[in-house]
Amino acid sequence: MDFNIKTMAEYAAEGKAPEVLFWVGCAGSFDDRAKKITKAFCKILNKIGVEFAVLGQEESCTGDPAKRAGNEFVFQMMALTNIEVLNAYEVKKIVTACPHCFNTLKNEYPSLGGHFEVVHHTQFLKTLMEEGRLKIEGGAFKGKKITFHDPCYLGRANNEYEAPRMLLEKLDAELVEMKRCKTNGLCCGAGGAQMFKEPEKGNKDINIERTEEALSFEPKVIATGCPFCNTMMTDGVKHFNKNTEVAVKDIVELLAEAEDL
Amino acid sequence: MQYIGNIIFLILLVAGFGLFAKSLLKIYRNIRLGHEINRNDRKGERWSTMARVAMGQSKMTARPVAGVLHLFVYVGFVIINIELIEIIVDGLFGTHRFLASVFGHGFYSFFTATLEVLALLVVIGVVIFFIRRNFYGVKRLTMKELFGWPKQDANWILIIEFALMVAFFTMNTSDFILQSRGVLPEHGSFPISEMTLVPFFEIFSFDNGFLMFTEKAAWWFHFVGILFFMNYLYYSKHLHIILAFPSTWYANLDKKGKFNNLDSVTKEIKLMMDPNADPYAAPAEGAEADVPSKFGAEDIFDLNQVQLLNAYSCTECGRCTSVCPANITGKKLSPRLILMKTRDRLEEVGRNIDQNGKFVDDGKKLLNDYITKEELWACTTCNACTEACPVLLDPLSIIFEMRRFLVMEQSAAPQELNLMMTNVENNAAPWQYNQADRLNWASEN
Ligand code: SF4
Ligand code: SF4
Numbered sequence: 001m002d003f004n005i006k007t008m009a010e011y012a013a014e015g016k017a018p019e020v021l022f023w024v025g026c027a028g029s030f031d032d033r034a035k036k037i038t039k040a041f042c043k044i045l046n047k048i049g050v051e052f053a054v055l056g057q058e059e060s061c062t063g064d065p066a067k068r069a070g071n072e073f074v075f076q077m078m079a080l081t082n083i084e085v086l087n088a089y090e091v092k093k094i095v096t097a098c099p100h101c102f103n104t105l106k107n108e109y110p111s112l113g114g115h116f117e118v119v120h121h122t123q124f125l126k127t128l129m130e131e132g133r134l135k136i137e138g139g140a141f142k143g144k145k146i147t148f149h150d151p152c153y154l155g156r157a158n159n160e161y162e163a164p165r166m167l168l169e170k171l172d173a174e175l176v177e178m179k180r181c182k183t184n185g186l187c188c189g190a191g192g193a194q195m196f197k198e199p200e201k202g203n204k205d206i207n208i209e210r211t212e213e214a215l216s217f218e219p220k221v222i223a224t225g226c227p228f229c230n231t232m233m234t235d236g237v238k239h240f241n242k243n244t245e246v247a248v249k250d251i252v253e254l255l256a257e258a259e260d261l
Numbered sequence: 262m263q264y265i266g267n268i269i270f271l272i273l274l275v276a277g278f279g280l281f282a283k284s285l286l287k288i289y290r291n292i293r294l295g296h297e298i299n300r301n302d303r304k305g306e307r308w309s310t311m312a313r314v315a316m317g318q319s320k321m322t323a324r325p326v327a328g329v330l331h332l333f334v335y336v337g338f339v340i341i342n343i344e345l346i347e348i349i350v351d352g353l354f355g356t357h358r359f360l361a362s363v364f365g366h367g368f369y370s371f372f373t374a375t376l377e378v379l380a381l382l383v384v385i386g387v388v389i390f391f392i393r394r395n396f397y398g399v400k401r402l403t404m405k406e407l408f409g410w411p412k413q414d415a416n417w418i419l420i421i422e423f424a425l426m427v428a429f430f431t432m433n434t435s436d437f438i439l440q441s442r443g444v445l446p447e448h449g450s451f452p453i454s455e456m457t458l459v460p461f462f463e464i465f466s467f468d469n470g471f472l473m474f475t476e477k478a479a480w481w482f483h484f485v486g487i488l489f490f491m492n493y494l495y496y497s498k499h500l501h502i503i504l505a506f507p508s509t510w511y512a513n514l515d516k517k518g519k520f521n522n523l524d525s526v527t528k529e530i531k532l533m534m535d536p537n538a539d540p541y542a543a544p545a546e547g548a549e550a551d552v553p554s555k556f557g558a559e560d561i562f563d564l565n566q567v568q569l570l571n572a573y574s575c576t577e578c579g580r581c582t583s584v585c586p587a588n589i590t591g592k593k594l595s596p597r598l599i600l601m602k603t604r605d606r607l608e609e610v611g612r613n614i615d616q617n618g619k620f621v622d623d624g625k626k627l628l629n630d631y632i633t634k635e636e637l638w639a640c641t642t643c644n645a646c647t648e649a650c651p652v653l654l655d656p657l658s659i660i661f662e663m664r665r666f667l668v669m670e671q672s673a674a675p676q677e678l679n680l681m682m683t684n685v686e687n688n689a690a691p692w693q694y695n696q697a698d699r700l701n702w703a704s705e706n
Contacts, residue, residue, distance in 0.1 A: 024699070
């Protein structure tokens with residue numbers, strides 16, 4: 001299908017401002033798996049007519065991985081550059097499908113001069129639903145067993161446990177909670193810049209431990225809300241040779257599929 | 262001669278509290294070796310956090326068994342300390358059960374009965390704790406990192422608490438029998454002693470003299486025991502019974518995902534980005550003062566005072582470690598150990614200062630000599646540890662500061678992370694993609 005993706009620069013050229021800026025993030029821009037999440041989200045926004053823009057080539061890494069690795073210089077270089085761009089466009093509201101971008105933009109940019117309303121895509125969709133702009137019916141997922149893996153940077157880092165669950169409930173699926181969920185959720189192993197390096201020596205990798213727990217419920221779908229969690233859980237499912245039986249999908253992908261987009 | 266007991270009592274009391282005050286001052290001095298950090302904002306929220314978490318034990322319910330048992334010991338401990346007031350007055354003035362005259366007969370009976378019930382709960386609590394720790398094998402309590410002093414320490418505390426309670430019951434039992442024989446005036450009510458130890462004592466039909474002696478001996482034991490316990494705290498993880506209060510008060514109230522931004526770096530980058538800035542301009546007045554001597558933390562001096570307070574407050578309960586994804590999967594990182602090692606180093610520095618009058622370089626650092634890079638790099642910054650901690654300690658902040666030191670002062674990140682950081686710097690993405698390709702996904706299928 002054709003996307004209708006406009007950049008902030010295009011809006012500005014028309015002298016208009018979109019309702020929201022979609023911060024795509026590095027994974028969402030470059031990682032083949034995560035690009036699907038990006039597209040699914042855009043499809044939903046397109047379908048219900050939300051005017052949104054992306055920064056495109058003007059977007060940079062938020063600096064999250066550099067920051068968590070301890071490199072404040074690189075982080076702030078990114079942050080201050082991004083803030084300059086965002087402020088130049090007078091951006092008010094940002095939505096992003098990556099909890100790491102979400103957290104950094106929301107919590108760490110303000111003291112550097114970047115004051116925006118930042119929401120995670122699940123929060124944004126929840127609001128759209130509450131406003132009656134987005135309607136989702138179970139469809140493809142009715143009665144299917146889904147378990148949700150809480151991303152640390154959405155959950156514990158920012159206390160958002162409810163929005164993703166509310167969206168999943170709309171799918172009429174059978175939502176099963178892992179023992180380690182919500183505040184007790186277990187990390188997928190990607191955060192804190194771990195995504196970009198080999199793990200330290202241990203008995204097993206963190207994503208294997210986490211996937212094992214998810215698979216013990218024999219779900220049809222492991223739902224995620226973060227592109228990094230998605231990669232980690234996908235690798236885990238492959239590790240157990242379950243990739244034909246169990247799908248790892250971002251919540252927006254599930255919503256898009258339910259709507260047959 | 263008749264005042265000799267009172268005089269000994271006074272000497273012990275002064276010595277006990279004096280030593281205790283000395284220890285507290287030492288802890289205070291050591292904590293102040295860290296950087297100041299402004300945590301005096303949002304006072305209302307801080308008071309309520311402290312009330313909820315430290316006094317209300319709100320975080321302990323996450324593990325109901327330990328939570329309930331801990332509540333027994335905690336409430337018992339707090340209320341039995343009211344008894345300390347009575348002990349002090351009785352000891353100084355040679356009175357017997359002084360509070361009876363203050364409270365009146367009815368309420369005093371209620372008071373002593375309550376204490377008895379609580380003391381019993383404490384006994385139940387410590388016995389089960391002892392079993393859990395030594396025989397039952399709760400993983401977080403039997404991990405290797407606790408071998409040696411931490412394990413002994415935990416057991417000593419339980420044994421002392423048990424002994425104190427036994428002395429308490431023995432005292433009440435003798436007193437009760439003497440009261441029922443009309444030797445001592447009737448004060449209070451002792452339901453637990455009456456049901457358990459009194460019948461046992463009666464078997465031996467002790468004479469009044471012996472019971473008087475037992476009552477006094479148990480009373481003294483109880484008193485000296487409390488003084489000992491108080492002074493033992495300094496050496497023990499049990500400091501948390503005091504420091505949990507400031508620790509929860511000074512806890513981080515921001516979102517857990519929000520890591521601090523270094524102001525000194527902001528200034529430098531703004532200068533870099535500003536084409537009009539004169540790099541040779543004299544720094545504005547006072548600007549120099551807030552440029553830190555180094556980035557991140559290599560030793561305890563580079564940590565902030567709340568982090569050092571945290572190190573002293575850690576209960577070594579291991580709730581953090583038992584939920585740490587790195588630890589669960591067998592990596593060397595244990596958030597509990599991060600705090601324990603920070604405290605060890607802090608104590609070492611403290612002893613150094615005691616000896617030399619000021620800190621004399623001992624060639625050691627918290628980094629490497631205590632905490633290794635391998636531990637630091639295993640952390641996913643997931644905040645499971647900070648969520649789990651019953652007293653709101655923040656081991657992650659220490660890990661993070663030490664990573665900063667490794668990266669910004671020593672350029673000692675793992676190679677793959679260096680690559681990632683170079684990519685972020687040059688390509689504005691952690692991978693080696695071109696920024697110009699950022700929107701390619703929109704035209705791909
Ligand atoms: S933040 Fe780090 S130390 Fe704390 S639980 Fe997560 S991985 Fe472990
Ligand atoms: S940091 Fe908190 S959770 Fe961890 S051992 Fe210490 S007191 Fe327990």
